Each structure stands twice: as structure tokens, then as C-alpha cells.
Amino acid sequence: MKDMVQFGIRIRDLRKMNHFSLRELGERSGVSYSFIHSIENNRFNPSRETVIALADALTSSEKDDLLLLAGFAPTEEEALEGPSDPIQATEIDDPEVSLFFKDFQNAPKEKRDEMLRFWNFIKEQQMTRKPDSQQ
Template sequence: MKDMVQFGIRIRHLRKMNQFSLRELGERSGVSYSFINSIENNRFSPSRETVIALADALNSAEKDELLLLAGFAPTEEEALEGPHSGGNFVDVDDPEVSLFFKDFKNAPKERRDEMLRFWHFIQEQQQSRKPDSEQ
């Protein structure tokens, strides 16, 4: 289940955090500024490609988080291209990982928020882990 209200709020927050106007984010992402405004105001749902373009244009954006909020599961290729590359990727062919994303998509908002917090915790732990340390 998509959480487009939270997605729009998150895009607006990231845009302002980067000090981008709607037009500037539009130029950087290749998405029209009026469409970005509609996304921020929960009038339209973006495609997967639009979410990725916005995430790439927003320097501090977590691509996986935005994809999840928009109702899309990240792929191995996108995770490898993201800011946490270096072997940390989501294997969507793994049945347990696929179940996680299926559960996320069908969960109520409170549960999705809890799952996102857990996802962020795991990412933070991976970032702070030294390459030679055991998991």
C-alpha cells in the first residue's frame, strides 16, 4: 500500500533541506516542477522512474526509502547504484526479503512506519560497520 501523503511530505522536506525551489528540483531531476508540486500536495502518484529521478536529484535522499513510500520495492541494481554501494544490496530474489516488501506494502501505516525505522537502523549499522569486522 502506497503512503503518498508521507511521500509528498518527504519530497517537500528533502527539497527544502537542499534549498531547491520547485523549478530547480525540476531542472535537476527532469521532472516538471508542476508535477513535483502535485506530488508534494498528494494530487498525483509518481511512477517508479520519477521516484528514482527525484531521489537522484535530492542529494540527501534515501532512494530505497522513497521507493518504499511510493509503493515500490528497491531492486538489487538500484541498491548498488545508491549512496550505500560497496556490496550492500537488497536481494529481491531472496524469498524472505520479498516477504518483507510484500508485508510492507500491505501493512497499515503504523506498521510501515515501524518497518521503515527498522530499515533505517539496519542501514545505519551497515554504514558504521568496519569492512573487516564480523556481522
């Protein structure tokens, strides 16, 4: 799903969480600060390579989420590499999770929008869940 408004907001939030100015993020990512500003304000849509460069400069754990927000899916090579976190690797090996992403790739835009909203809802619930609470 391509949600460039949310993508721009997410880039700005991540940049501020990392205490980066536009210029600092530009230097770290190799993307001009004026282009990053335009992305954050929903004036331009970045290429896949730009999304990856920004994700790498901000936090690699967000790369897949940022790619999905920008309307890109991970390449087969990136999917095969898998995450470096063993907990995440276990989740990706789950056939149901793999099926979700396969369905997402093949779904029409309206269905992708719905699936992404659901995915974000789950992530938000996980982030606010207390470690000792049941799911």
C-alpha cells in the same frame, strides 16, 4: 506500502533541506516543477522512474526509502548493485535484513504498512541516538 501523503511530505522536506525551489528541483530531476508541486500536495502519484529521478536529484541515499514510500521496491539489478557506503553494504548482507525486505515484498498491504511504520521508527531512533550510547 504506498503512502503518497508521506511521500509528498518527504519530497518537500528533502527539497527544502537541499535549499531547492520547485523549479530548481525540476531542472535537476527532469520532472516539471508543477508535477513536483502536485506530488508534494498529494494530487498525483509519480511513476517509478519519476521517484528515481527525484531521489537522484535530492540525495541518492534516500532512493530506496522513497521507492518504498511510493509503493515500489528496488529492482533485483539495483539490489545487486548495493550501496556505495561500505557500512550500509554490511547491513544489507545481513540475512535478517534481507529476510525483512523479502517479507516486505510478499506481504499484504496491511502488513507492509505495519512493517514500514516499524522501519521508520527504527530509523528515527538511530538518528537521535548519541554515538556513545548503547542500542
